[in-house]
Amino acid sequence: xxxxxxxxxxxxxxxxxxxxxxxxxxxxxxxxxxxxxxxxxxxxxxxxxxxxxxxxxxxxxxxxxxxxxxxxxxxxxxxxxxxxxxxxxxxxxxxxxxxxxxxxxxxxxxxxxxxxxxxxxxxxxxxxxxxxxxxxxxxxxxxxxxxxxxxxxxxxxxxxxxxxxxxxxxxxxxxxxxxxxxxxxxxxxxxxxxxxxxxxxxxxxxxxxxxxxxxxxxxxxxxxxxxxxxxxxxxxxxxxxxxxxxxxxxxxxxxxx
Numbered sequence: 001x002x003x004x005x006x007x008x009x010x011x012x013x014x015x016x017x018x019x020x021x022x023x024x025x026x027x028x029x030x031x032x033x034x035x036x037x038x039x040x041x042x043x044x045x046x047x048x049x050x051x052x053x054x055x056x057x058x059x060x061x062x063x064x065x066x067x068x069x070x071x072x073x074x075x076x077x078x079x080x081x082x083x084x085x086x087x088x089x090x091x092x093x094x095x096x097x098x099x100x101x102x103x104x105x106x107x108x109x110x111x112x113x114x115x116x117x118x119x120x121x122x123x124x125x126x127x128x129x130x131x132x133x134x135x136x137x138x139x140x141x142x143x144x145x146x147x148x149x150x151x152x153x154x155x156x157x158x159x160x161x162x163x164x165x166x167x168x169x170x171x172x173x174x175x176x177x178x179x180x181x182x183x184x185x186x187x188x189x190x191x192x193x194x195x196x197x198x199x200x201x202x203x204x205x206x207x208x209x210x211x212x213x214x215x216x217x218x219x220x221x222x223x224x225x226x227x228x229x230x231x232x233x234x235x236x237x238x239x240x241x242x243x244x245x246x247x248x249x250x251x252x253x254x255x256x257x
Contacts, residue, residue: 032236034094035060038140039235040087042066042074042131043099047197048148048231051224052096055232061094074099075122080130084138091140094235097131098148100124100166104202106159117162124166128173136181144235145187147174148227149246151254153191167191171246178244186243188234193250194221217252 039056043049044065053065064087071086072079101123103116128147139145152160153167174189181187194200194212203212204221213220227249233239234247248256 032059032232032238034232034236037061037093037235038088038090039063039094039096040066040083040092040135041096041098042071042083042127043097043148045069047098047199048192048195048224048227049096049098051228052098052231055225055228056094056235059232059236066099068099073123074127074131077130080127081134083131084134087135087138091143092135092138093140093143095132095135095139095143095145096148096231096235097128097146098231099127100148100199102160102163102199104200108159109161112162120162121166121169124163125169125173128170132173132177136185139181139185141184143185144239145177145181145185146231146234147187147189148231149174149189149191151191151193151248151250154246154248154256155254174246175244182243186234186239188239188242188244189246190227190231190234191246191248191250192222192227193248193253195227196221196223215253216250220251222249222251 034056037060039061041049041053041056041063044053044063045067049065053063056063066083068074071083074080074083101120103120107116132145147170149170150163150167152164153171157164171189171191174187178187194216196204200221203209209221230247230249234242234245246256248254
């Protein structure tokens with residue numbers, strides 16, 4: 001998608017985008033209204049990213065949903081730069097970085113292969129750095145950036161130290177960028193707990209899901225929409241005085257002061 005190319009607001013399963021007198025009534029009923037905003041969402045073809053794309057489009061935003069199958073490996077700085085160019089020449093109002101990897105097989109740090117460590121940090125941290133670096137000059141005044149981390153960033157995760165370290169780095173990156181880009185751009189982070197996505201399918205097998213839900217005060221794992229809602233909130237004017245925050249969405253399983 002080059003300069004001047006319109007991003008389609010259409011998406012199945014959600015209300016159609018804004019338009020005309022009919023929309024004025026919808027707008028009065030909507031709290032979050034993003035018509036005219038341009039957004040880029042990585043990891044936007046599945047899980048939390050896909051749910052976020054659909055909510056943004058329902059609120060009227062024009063969204064480019066980036067997925068690995070169509071946009072390549074963002075841990076390659078050339079691919080990250082290419083995606084930034086594909087977003088078009090017009091200023092970008094919303095950037096959501098929700099892609100990432102998690103190796104389901106538990107591995108003690110003393111036994112972790114170099115390849116796993118580098119692959120996890122490459123996808124979860126390096127790719128974020130490359131993409132945000134490429135897009136900072138393209139962010140509109142008043143833009144919102146949301147990075148998606150994890151509860152593992154704040155409590156650690158035994159036998160998944162690579163993942164916890166990469167997501168902890170995103171928390172630090174959020175706080176650094178919030179100050180660096182203020183007051184022109186707001187930067188926040190959403191840290192989900194257990195969520196019903198393909199990445200976590202293996203631990204949910206057998207009685208795994210029930211055991212996990214027993215540790216969550218709200219009694220269930222999150223749906224992708226449960227996490228997408230707070231992300232979209234942080235992109236809206238309702239959060240216009242919020243920056244540098246880590247918003248935990250974990251059903252009370254990890255309480256951070």
